Amino acid sequence: MSGSLVIAGLGPGNEALVTPEVRAALALATDVVGYIPYVARVAPREGLTLHASDNRVEIDRSQHALQMAAEGKHVVVVSSGDPGVFAMASAVFEALEAGPAAWLDIDIQVLPGITASLAAAAQAGAPLGHDFCTINLSDNLKPWSLIEKRLRLAAEADFAMAFYNPRSKARPEGFVRALEVLNEACGDDRPVIFARAVTTPEQVINVVPLSQATPEMADMRTMVIVGSSTTRIIKRAAGNIIYTPRSVL
Amino acid sequence: MSGSLVIAGLGPGNEALVTPEVRAALALATDVVGYIPYVARVAPREGLTLHASDNRVEIDRSQHALQMAAEGKHVVVVSSGDPGVFAMASAVFEALEAGPAAWLDIDIQVLPGITASLAAAAQAGAPLGHDFCTINLSDNLKPWSLIEKRLRLAAEADFAMAFYNPRSKARPEGFVRALEVLNEACGDDRPVIFARAVTTPEQVINVVPLSQATPEMADMRTMVIVGSSTTRIIKRAAGNIIYTPRSVL
Numbered sequence: 001m002s003g004s005l006v007i008a009g010l011g012p013g014n015e016a017l018v019t020p021e022v023r024a025a026l027a028l029a030t031d032v033v034g035y036i037p038y039v040a041r042v043a044p045r046e047g048l049t050l051h052a053s054d055n056r057v058e059i060d061r062s063q064h065a066l067q068m069a070a071e072g073k074h075v076v077v078v079s080s081g082d083p084g085v086f087a088m089a090s091a092v093f094e095a096l097e098a099g100p101a102a103w104l105d106i107d108i109q110v111l112p113g114i115t116a117s118l119a120a121a122a123q124a125g126a127p128l129g130h131d132f133c134t135i136n137l138s139d140n141l142k143p144w145s146l147i148e149k150r151l152r153l154a155a156e157a158d159f160a161m162a163f164y165n166p167r168s169k170a171r172p173e174g175f176v177r178a179l180e181v182l183n184e185a186c187g188d189d190r191p192v193i194f195a196r197a198v199t200t201p202e203q204v205i206n207v208v209p210l211s212q213a214t215p216e217m218a219d220m221r222t223m224v225i226v227g228s229s230t231t232r233i234i235k236r237a238a239g240n241i242i243y244t245p246r247s248v249l
Numbered sequence: 250m251s252g253s254l255v256i257a258g259l260g261p262g263n264e265a266l267v268t269p270e271v272r273a274a275l276a277l278a279t280d281v282v283g284y285i286p287y288v289a290r291v292a293p294r295e296g297l298t299l300h301a302s303d304n305r306v307e308i309d310r311s312q313h314a315l316q317m318a319a320e321g322k323h324v325v326v327v328s329s330g331d332p333g334v335f336a337m338a339s340a341v342f343e344a345l346e347a348g349p350a351a352w353l354d355i356d357i358q359v360l361p362g363i364t365a366s367l368a369a370a371a372q373a374g375a376p377l378g379h380d381f382c383t384i385n386l387s388d389n390l391k392p393w394s395l396i397e398k399r400l401r402l403a404a405e406a407d408f409a410m411a412f413y414n415p416r417s418k419a420r421p422e423g424f425v426r427a428l429e430v431l432n433e434a435c436g437d438d439r440p441v442i443f444a445r446a447v448t449t450p451e452q453v454i455n456v457v458p459l460s461q462a463t464p465e466m467a468d469m470r471t472m473v474i475v476g477s478s479t480t481r482i483i484k485r486a487a488g489n490i491i492y493t494p495r496s497v498l
Contacts, residue, residue, distance in 0.1 A: 016273065019363065021265035058495075084370045086495070090378030093492040097483050104485045110371035114268065114361045121333045122359035129339030131399060133382035133408060141496035146407075150380060153406035157399045159382060234346050236353045243342040246307075246335070247390035 005069040005106050007089045009082040009113020010041055014199035017114045025076050025111060033065045034078035034088070042078065058088065062095035069106045082115035086136045086164045117162035120195035120223040123205055125234070125241035127193060127225050130248070132160040137167070137224075139174055147174070148181055155185035160231060160244055163224040167215060176215045182226060183210055191233055191242050193225040194218055207233075207242060254318040254355050256338045258331040258362020259290055263448035266363045274325050274360060282314045283327035283337070291327065307337065311344035318355045331364035335385045335413045366411035369444035369472040372454055374483070374490035376442060376474050379497070381409040386416070386473075388423055396423070397430055404434035409480060409493055412473040416464060425464045431475060432459055440482055440491050442474040443467055456482070456491060 006025045011017035026032065031049045032042050039052035053061050062077070069075045079087035089110050096103055121128045133154045139147060154161050167175040189209040194217045196204045206217060210226065218224055230248055234241040255274045260266035275281065280298045281291050288301035302310050311326070318324045328336035338359050345352055370377045382403045388396060403410050416424040438458040443466045445453045455466060459475065467473055479497055483490040 011268075014270070016270035017268050017361070019260075019266050019268060021263070024265065082367050082371075084367060084375040084377055086378070089371075089375035090492050090495045093375055093378075093481075093483060093490055094494050096490070097481065104483070105487060107487070108490070110375065112266070112363045112367045112371040114363065115367060118331050118333060118361045118364060122331075122338075122361040126333040126338035126342055126359065128333055128383075129335070129342075131382070131384045133380070133403075133406075134377075135380045141498060143498070146497060150406045150408070153402045154382075157382075157402040157406075158395075159399070232342075232346065234342060234353070238354060238356070241342055241345070241357070243339050245343050246339045248395060249390060249392070 003069040003072040003106065004074050005065060005108045006076045006111060007079070007083045007092055008076050008111040009079050010038060011114040012081055012116045012119040012198045017119070017199060019113065022111050022113065028074055029076040030074045031068050032076050032078060033061055038078045038080050058091035059095050062092040063099065065092065066095055066099060066103050066106060070103055082113045083110055084112065085115045085134065116164065116198055116223045117225065119198045120193065120225060123195060123198060124193045124207065124225065126243040127227050127231055128160050128162060128244065129246060130160065130228060130230065130244040132162060134162045136164045137174060137178055138165040139171065144174060151178060151181045152185050155182065158228050160228040161226045165220055166218040166222055166224045168220060172215060175218055179213055179215060186210060188229060190227040190229065191231055193242060194222050195225065196222045198223060207240065252318040252321040252355065253323050254314060254357045255325045255360060256328070256332045256341055257325050257360040258328050259287055260363040261330055261365045261368040261448045262446065266368065266448060268362065271360050271362065277323055278325040279323045280317050281325050281327060282310055287327045287329050307340035308344050311341040312348065314341065315344055315348060315352050315355065319352055331362045332359055333361065334364045334383065365413065365447055365472045366474065368447045369442065369474060372444060372447060373442045373456065373474065375492040376476050376480055377409050377411060377493065378495060379409065379477060379479065379493040381411060383411045385413045386423060386427055387414040388420065393423060397426070400427060400430045401434050404431065407477050409477040410475045414469055415467040415471055415473045417469060421464060424467060428462055428464060435459060437478060439476045439478065440480055442491060443471050444474065445471045447472060456489065
């Protein structure tokens with residue numbers, strides 16, 4: 001019996017953002033594996049086993065998923081957002097590369113999802129409408145010096161910037177420092193978007209000039225987007241629109 | 250009568266990647282506006298007028314959409330991919346900002362879609378699984394010197410890179426130069442993914458080392474992804490997997 005492994009993105013939270021491709025994969029699954037709140041988004045049904053695990057055990061979870069697929073199960077690993085952006089796809093491939101050779105024969109597919117940065121950008125307007133970069137601000141898996149170097153180079157390149165995992169409870173000082181670096185490197189007072197719990201009923205979007213951005217405005221459920229030097233604000237009674245024009249000519 | 254304007258992403262081509270949110274907006278539209286091949290993806294029905302226009306008329310198209318919404322129509326502007334990534338959202342906001350004050354009262358929403366870079370990444374594995382940048386290589390709307398500066402800084406920051414519009418028929422020399430800059434700036438022989446017509450029946454994915462990448466491998470339907478220094482290839486009989494690990498420790 002031949003199993004399969006699908007690494008699927010559930011999008012940022014709103015069920016209307018889950019693609020039909022991902023719904024179809026979930027409908028065929030025998031086993032769904034993932035972080036507790038993401039597995040909770042999958043409806044239980046007969047013939048489906050849900051395997052919810054805690055945060056920070058991505059490699060264990062990946063090995064478990066690969067092992068079940070190797071045994072003939074149809075396994076879906078669920079991520080929020082897009083599985084290829086600071087989510088489960090890389091973790092599964094790390095486990096695959098380090099695992100037994102037999103795992104290399106597993107039928108594996110990655111199904112994209114709406115990632116948080118693009119969902120947040122859509123809520124604010126189009127701040128990522130020109131060249132941009134996407135940086136994970138967590139220093140769990142890379143040294144802080146590299147994050148700081150990337151922030152400075154991104155500012156010099158005049159990219160708009162989207163930040164995932166801006167501020168952990170354990171190490172809140174990283175984001176304090178990131179804001180200092182950005183204020184120094186960007187110079188002008190460009191718009192910063194704090195988008196919390198995007199597309200869920202708890203969504204809050206807050207836009208402030210960089211000089212007024214404070215660390216408390218972000219937590220781990222917040223996507224932070226910093227405009228480039230050309231990002232503009234259209235003021236409207238119905239809600240301001242933040243966008244980056246296509247042209248820099 | 251109160252109109253509305255929705256700027257919606259149709260994803261890269263596969264209809265199973267169109268979100269239910271976008272489907273619902275199309276079902277309520279009186280008018281759909283967009284570039285000919287994208288409007289062709291919307292099924293005709295009674296009560297819906299399709300307005301297909303040619304490439305390079307984004308501002309005219311945006312003004313037309315805004316004007317119809319101001320007159321009470323329910324207008325959907327369709328983009329491929331995500332409308333906020335090198336697509337119609339910024340064009341509409343440029344037209345809005347330059348247009349009559351009455352347009353500021355229009356009910357406007359941006360609905361995200363699966364952008365080509367993330368669809369291409371999913372087909373290849375997870376090359377954008379760590380920090381990355383997204384650059385439009387077309388020099389229609391920005392000077393070539395800025396593109397080259399961004400390539401050099403992105404290489405210095407060790408971002409994986411996703412390139413939209415890598416090679417135009419009119420000015421193919423840009424991509425020749427981009428490959429030269431990347432070979433020089435990246436030094437090592439990192440993997441380059443050429444992903445053409447992603448998720449459509451014509452999809453072709455080609456992976457080569459940077460030193461063997463040639464300009465003819467790309468056209469305007471190709472997404473090009475260049476790995477970072479940590480990007481890895483897992484060799485498999487069932488097809489190689491390209492991914493960037495989460496950690497650089």
